Amino acid sequence: xxxxxxxxxxxxxxxxxxxxxxxxxxxxxxxxxxxxxxxxxxxxxxxxxxxxxxxxxxxxxxxxxxxxxxxxxxxxxxxxxxxxxxxxxxxxxxxxxxxxxxxxxxxxxxxxxxxxxxxxxxxxxxxxxxxxxxxxxxxxxxxxxxxxxxxxxxxxxxxxxxxxxxxxxxxxxxxxxxxxxxxxxxxxxxxxxxxxxxxxxxxxxxxxxxxxxxxxxxxxxxxxxxxxxxxxxxxxxxxxxxxxxxxxxxxxxxxxxxxxxxxxxxxxxxxxxxxxxxxxxxxxxxxxxxxxxxxxxxxx
Numbered sequence: 001x002x003x004x005x006x007x008x009x010x011x012x013x014x015x016x017x018x019x020x021x022x023x024x025x026x027x028x029x030x031x032x033x034x035x036x037x038x039x040x041x042x043x044x045x046x047x048x049x050x051x052x053x054x055x056x057x058x059x060x061x062x063x064x065x066x067x068x069x070x071x072x073x074x075x076x077x078x079x080x081x082x083x084x085x086x087x088x089x090x091x092x093x094x095x096x097x098x099x100x101x102x103x104x105x106x107x108x109x110x111x112x113x114x115x116x117x118x119x120x121x122x123x124x125x126x127x128x129x130x131x132x133x134x135x136x137x138x139x140x141x142x143x144x145x146x147x148x149x150x151x152x153x154x155x156x157x158x159x160x161x162x163x164x165x166x167x168x169x170x171x172x173x174x175x176x177x178x179x180x181x182x183x184x185x186x187x188x189x190x191x192x193x194x195x196x197x198x199x200x201x202x203x204x205x206x207x208x209x210x211x212x213x214x215x216x217x218x219x220x221x222x223x224x225x226x227x228x229x230x231x232x233x234x235x236x237x238x239x240x241x242x243x244x245x246x247x248x249x250x251x252x253x254x255x256x257x258x259x260x261x262x263x264x265x266x267x268x269x270x271x272x273x274x275x276x277x278x279x280x281x282x283x284x285x286x287x288x289x290x291x292x293x294x295x296x297x298x299x300x
Contacts, residue, residue: 005063027070075216075247086258088223089251090213090265093298096162097120098211098232099137103144106209109270111198111228113149114141117212118172119235122152128175129236138178149226151198153187155212155217160184162173188221195225206269228268230298271295 095101098121103114119125122134130138142150156162158169158180168182183194192205202208206226210219213234222229237245267283272292285292 017125020160067082068110086263087266088220089255089258090223090263091215091219091229092265092295093228093230094232094270095235095299096232097137097235098134100139100299101137101141101211101230102298102300103137103141104281105294106228107144109132109294110205110207111209111270112145112202114145114211115195115222115227116150116152116159116178117187117214117218118152118154120213120231120236120240121211121218122176122178124235125237125239127255128172130176133235142178148179149199149202151181151195152181153181153185159184159186161186187217188224192225214248215255216247223265227270228270229265267291267295 056144057069062254071106093101098116114120119127122130122138152158152172154169154172156168157172158166160183163169166180166182169182174181179198181195181198184190185194193203196202196205199208206224208227209230210218210222211230211232212222213232215231221227234248237248240248267285269283271285271294272283283291285295
């Protein structure tokens with residue numbers, strides 16, 4: 001491959017840099033995570049849901065939608081993988097939607113929590129109800145892992161830049177019945193501290209599953225932090241911005257090209273029995289062996 005453009009390399013480097021995180025910042029993040037979980041549990045126990053007026057009042061703003069469309073850091077990281085680690089864009093599992101996922105098997109492998117993208121993963125774009133195709137599976141997921149160990153990581157609701165007071169996230173939690181993770185950075189850039197802090201008792205992102213429909217944001221972010229990544233097909237492109245549709249088409253064509261070259265995801269360590277004592281170089285999926293069978297059982 002040709003050498004990357006120097007200016008693009010500078011963009012990639014800048015996108016990967018992150019501010020110093022202080023102890024007080026960690027404390028604020030954990031407080032936000034605890035508030036999010038408590039609110040979601042209280043709503044579930046009370047059987048409350050957002051009223052039509054609440055839903056309308058907290059629909060995504062134009063600024064928020066533009067923020068989702070313009071993701072310079074995400075584009076930079078995607079191009080970085082093109083000249084570095086292409087496997088970052090490859091999901092561990094790809095399926096039509098989460099109704100095909102065997103949550104019980106994933107739990108048996110030792111995973112402790114699940115992080116979902118929202119639009120075109122749980123709902124249609126900007127919709128305020130879980131898509132009918134995946135309602136049952138989402139409930140199975142919450143029953144398997146526990147409601148407090150399931151959350152949504154959105155590039156709008158719960159993101160400090162666009163939802164500083166968590167108003168939009170609060171409304172969506174009531175509407176969907178699932179907690180929204182409060183966080184300071186957009187996928188796929190940034191660290192993973194806010195995500196891990198959301199899950200009680202979890203001490204590593206490697207014990208989490210990330211589910212989303214976008215290679216550029218969801219898959220790259222999950223793989224960067226060692227999560228088990230599941231990529232689902234979008235429900236519909238209706239309602240998406242032109243920028244998101246264009247990015248989706250571009251990333252799909254690039255990933256398909258890389259797959260034709262034989263690029264594959266790095267197998268997750270939890271697929272391998274006794275992986276803690278194994279050299280990562282030996283983590284290969286061989287048909288008939290336990291790790292291969294474990295991967296096959298992840299989908300129904």
